[in-house]
Amino acid sequence: MGFKEYVARRLLSSLVTFFLIIVLNFFIFRIMPGDPTRTIARDARLLPEQRELLKKRFGLDRPLWDQFILYLVNLFRGDLGLSFQYRGTPVVEVILGRRMLNTFLLMGSSIAVALVIGMTLGTIAAWKRGSKADIAAIIFSLVTYSIPTFWMGMLLILVFGYYLDWIPISGTITTGVEYQTFWEYAADYLHHMVGPMVTLVISFIGYHFLLMRNSLLDVFTEDYMLTAIAKGLSTRTILFKHAMRNALLPMISVMALEVVYLFSGATATETVFTWQGLGLLIYESVVKQDYPVLQGIFIFMALAVLTANFVADVVYALVDPRIRYG
Amino acid sequence: MKGLKLRLRVLRRRVSNFWRIYRTSKLGLAGLAIILGYVALAVMAPYITPYDPFESVALPFEEPSPQHPLGTDHLGRDLLSELIYGTRVSLMIGLTASFISVMIGTTVGLIAGFFGGKVDTVLMRLTDTFIQMPQLPLMLIFVSILGKGILNIVLAISVVAWTASARIARSLTLSLKERPFVEAARAVGAGSFQILWRHIVPNVFPVIFAYANIAVVDAILSESFLSFIGFGDPRTPSWGMILYFASRSGAMSNGFWWFVIPPGLMIMTLALGFAITNYSLDQVLNPRLRRR
Amino acid sequence: MNKYKPLFILLALLLIIPYLATPLKASPEEKELKFELMVLSWDGLSVTAGEVIAEQLKKVGIKVEVSALDDAVMYPRIDKRDYDAEEMAYGVDPIPTYFYDRFHSSQDFEGGNNAWSYHNPEVDKLLDQAFSTGDVNKAKELFHRAEALIAEDVPYIPLFLAKDVHAFAKGWKNWTVMPAGPISPYNKLTPIYIYNEDGKDTMVIRYPSAPEPLSPMAADNGRALYYCSLVYDTLIAYDPHLKPIPWLAKSWEISDDGKTITFHLREGVKWHDGKPLTSEDVAFTFNYIKEKKVTGGIYTVHLIRLLDSVETPDEHTVVVHLKSPFPFALHVFGYTFIVPKHIWEKIDEYDWPASKAPEYAVGSGPFKFVKYVEGEYLELARFDDWWGKKPNIKRLIIKIIKEDESTILQIKKGEVTTFRYGLMSPGLIKAVRKDPDLQVVEAIDQWDYLLAFNNKRWPFTIKEVRQAIAYAIDKKEIVKKLLDVGIITDNYVFEQWYGDWANPNVPKYEYNPEKAKELLRKAGFVDVDGDGILEYAPEKAKPTTPSPTKTQTVQPTTQKPTPTPTTTEKPSGPDMTLVAGVIILIIIVLAALWYLKKR
């Protein structure tokens, strides 16, 4: 089987999975009990005719089978229905607007920073295995892994947001400011991002560190590493040419996994900092039982998972010569 | 009787073997000590708590004093007592949720690995998709479907977190399937179920349970967050719930550090205990790492 | 290695035992006087009050199991009348239309507001009459008679009206306090008169979540309605005592039969886009609501029901014809957001998305829509061509901050002026009250907390039980425990809101536990097994007329560490955690050993 065929097969299986998820997604949210009109308009006094019109507006008046067909047809037209909590706003608009961007920027930069720091620390620790620095780094990373993220965020807000007044307490931008230039806007935005980003970086670092360290230690036990040392190569060559390339292979799937976070947001951090991203949207939709939005996010997440997986598979096949025909 | 004696002897040897290796890991000992400390705290809770954590014993929001070392909460309940009782809830949820998730995962992994073929493909496709889904949003969605409350939190955590153990169980099963003793059993004519039950299950579970430690960490942290954002049961004081109340009652604006800091530290330390143990077990049990 | 399988199974079984051993609900003893009390988990007042009630009722021998539930669980149970008792807040409007919704038997359908299944033909008759007359005085009299009957029946126990506690940042002055507080959809005065001593001209109001839907026809929550009250005008407004005052309409007349209302509009009123506002716009608004059966707004449900036709004899006169008289018709039509015909003619779906706001959000109110930064803030600017007194502030920003804590920190820093909803948590109230950097405003809120019974379910089918509970509850203690954030009320129509609509002579149930016990004994409840909880045993209750000494031993046993009864989810007793914890530890260790052995 050639490379192209391999890619095609992976693509096909991703599509099949996606279809399964779409079906699952529809029915999971129909299990929900209760009259949806009560969640759409929170008024018990609604007249029957008002109720009927509401149902019609949200497509809930048809039989389940019809609803399913409609859902599929609309899905392929990129229509995910209307949000309950933001009455009349299409779900796609709710998800893909500013919130997506906020999450993207926050998660993207936090993950990138955490990856760089975590991997560098991990490499150093693995190379100096057993040293004091290594043990200190391990303990540090285990501690960061164990801190409840939301709690850390609360403390950061209190100390750095209120007492020291270094970071803004909530939001992504200062309210009601007219920005003269784009750079002013960007600076304000980044200033607001500091708090949530620090929280996220700290919560991610430990994981990346341990992963990189373990991955490298695994590689170090391989015979070819002994060969490389026996060959009297420089430490740099050994570490970066021989060890890193092999250790990075398992990191590819980790990175693929983290791409998904770009579409799910960080609920804990976003809630605490009122960072209007997808994580906060999920929380609010759960609280307000906004099923159309939850459905939409579910689909986006699944799509992200499958795409990331697919890309990871392809990258893997390109980077690792052994599994091209896997 | 004789068989039992023999078994006990073997067991003792294994325990001492394991212990000899494990005790060389100072970190591992520390982790174990933390966990045991918390278990002791949970067990002793009724005897060491100064007050009934469910009843208001003073005015709300009292500052720390000799009577109430950590002050009182919004209902005038003794916070120290609540914190100690919270150990039970958090520990219980952590252990139960990870236990259930590991059970589900192992079952799926065993079936997929052992029967292979279409079953394997379908189950693993499912697992692979779920394993990459961000867990917290999924849990939130599940809680929204199941309703709130401690029991549903446990369920949501278990339902979401089973994938990792499914993966491990599957790969273990696959390698065990090729082992000589399984082939021997097959040759003798043992049925699939018998092989699965007698030869594979006993070998898969131990490893899986060693892995369960990290599942406990995740479960504890997830529970605390879900409770914190108000999906818990207000009448069951877990640490996350205490933080929820703290946040609801303006503990930070009031400067009630005793309402905010201790529960967070408790969560962190307990999670750390399991995380350290997991790490050390990994070091001790992973022969690849030990070799160097 | 399969030699150890039995051991393994044994361990697994051991692990299950603690779960099986947890006492599930004790076998339901029909006769015991106990019930489940649902409280709303995220509402601190509801939970706290529930706890206190449980303690108080325990003292008279009634066992209360408090379950704190989320609204997603609680509301459907209430809708289906599948509950024993519940305690939480219900909302009230400036007009007491809820009086009909809560007590008329026709409202006892699934989801109806007569959640307690209260049926009293006499009350039904009085309510029917009161709500179909145009004569306000007659309506009031009927109200009084109905309320007296209801208070005698005690379908639920009114506990207290929450206080609306608002904190303002330093330097802000001159807000208007009225029922529902300084920042509410009924309060059009605060944003006009408020000013800052230091010359700040931007007021920032915090919302806990987005103000959507922005459409005045779809606005169905307090946040959206408040926004609409700023951008859109209504024909009338409310003064601090909730009396109607002229607004867009400078005067009005109601015909004697109560079926025609004539509004005389102010002249020279302009829309935000500069076009003049005429009676056409008002007529269009009413007809649009009726045709589209819109669900937003405050009284639209009544408007759709009542509206027969609208006439516009001239540009500044609107004549509304009703299908039937209604004592609050003025409010229904007067407090409806008026929208511009020239824009809404083109709008088909009245619940348009926020992205359409720049084109659609045109009103005639004192503030105009500037922009909405999704999820961040909504900016309004003073409308300088407004017909009334120019507001002191130039800009009004609605900022979204999820956490209460963050909000208070930002008010302290002066970044935020105040918030939309009054504080609901005693802790936060305590925090703002004692903070010298904040100015605290306390008013009566629109939330009335009540202890409701499912009148169809035993023991609440017995009137004496309901009355006994009313006597056994010490509302003063509840409010004290709530750090004084409630105003005790005994009325079903609140005097604090509605003045003389309330009956000043309703039967009151002063705290009297002895009387409660007496009533319960009369109803046939006596403590048979001596556990402090009464059982239904009419044959034992009757013969011994002097109250049995057992009722004296009802004193709660506080020395036992047993917590108050709770739901089954709570792990009870030390052994469960112990056994499970230890076993799981053992399993982990064993697992490691097995693993090791394999190497």
Added chain:
Amino acid sequence: MLLKVRDLRVYYDTVAGVVKAVDGVSLSVERGEIVGLAGESGSGKTTMARAIMRLLPSNARIVSGEIVLDGVDVLSLSESELKDFRWKKVSMVFQGAMNALNPVLRVGEQIAEVLVEKAGYDKRRAWSRVEELFKLVGIDPSRTRDYPHEFSGGMRQRAVIAMAIALNPDLVIADEPVTALDVVVQSKILDLLKRLRDELGISVLLITHDLSVIAEACDRTAIMYAGRIVEYGSTEEVFEEPLHPYTRALISAFPSITGERRSFEPIKGDPPNMLNLPPGCAFHPRCPKAFDKCSKEVPELKEVKGRLVACHLWG
């Protein structure tokens, strides 16, 4: 004399206790000679090889002894001197050539990098040298840009040998070079080693548990048991007339490489527990000829009939 090891002791600290993997070994290798080092697994052969290259794992310590290679005192080299020493003076063909090559790097690259980094070749010359080396060990030179997984087992082993001789070292340590290969490939590889010895004049220390390999390729043979050398002499003599009972047992436990059927009997008893060696001669519990002294005194390595033997039988 090229390599001289004197009284080398290497101990491992493990959680279970101290393992005396190499316990007083002396060994010498002449230029242009192939010396075999044989023994059961766990007898300390690999530790010996690693010690010569100073490649011991972190929990190993060299307790005593001296290793001199071409006049260089190996044990006193600093880290940077070691880098220079390795591969130029002594190179290694690792056990299981399958894993000795980095799977994500091209085979040629793995040889070329040594040339570039250690012999100062520029890239192009290095690659053409790699092609030469491929020719020398008998691989199609056009395959230098393949990945390891594209090679067969024999080819990989040849590539590893090519890598080992890239810098013309004085000594090549071959640790089980042919183990996982089939017999035909085995003898081809052994022939290659012999040919390289003849053509390039390098010495080879060939470590194996397979006596037939030794018989086929080695000039002299050392037999190790439990961290000690028990017999050392010319291959012919050792095979012809094994003096140590262990050597004898070892030889009779192996079918002859020539296919001649011999009495085939495995060595009785279990291999020694390295954590807890028996006192005296470590072999005595399994030795058919053991007597009192064997369990009390450790036999010295003494010259008997022109070779070295450590056995009380010859005391």
